[in-house]
Amino acid sequence: MDxxxxxxxxxxxxxxxxxxxxFTIGWGVMKAYRRYRPKTSPAQDESSVSVVSQLSAQRDGFFKLxxxxxxxxxxxxxxxxxEYLAHI
Known part of the structure; x- marks a missing residue:
């Protein structure tokens, strides 16, 4: 090592x-966006929403983050x- x-x-x-x-920065930005994003009005919601579609809408993959x-x-x-690695 020396x-x-x-x-x-x-x-x-x-x-x-x-x-x-x-990855950490993208994860933090998406968490903040999900917390503070504008709320949609009830008229824009679908009449029937499945559990699977709600789970897949909230899931973020590794490459997206x-x-x-x-x-x-x-x-x-x-x-x-x-600054530090170009001269190596």
Missing amino acids: RVAPETWYAVGFFFLLILGP YLLGLAICSPGFYYIYV
Whole structure:
């Protein structure tokens, strides 16, 4: 471990952050959106709503959350790459 350059550990941390960071940010944004989104009026609701359609409407997949978080975090990732990892 002592023979490994610090830049290597920066790169390893960056790659873990590249996966976990956007997912966590996207998950938080979707939770906040679901909590504070505008309520729909009762006239727009369907006359019969099944339980399965309600569950699938609230379910978010990994890639939806990841891509939302990646869109938010990409300027920060670009800055980190240019400042710390471009010279490796």
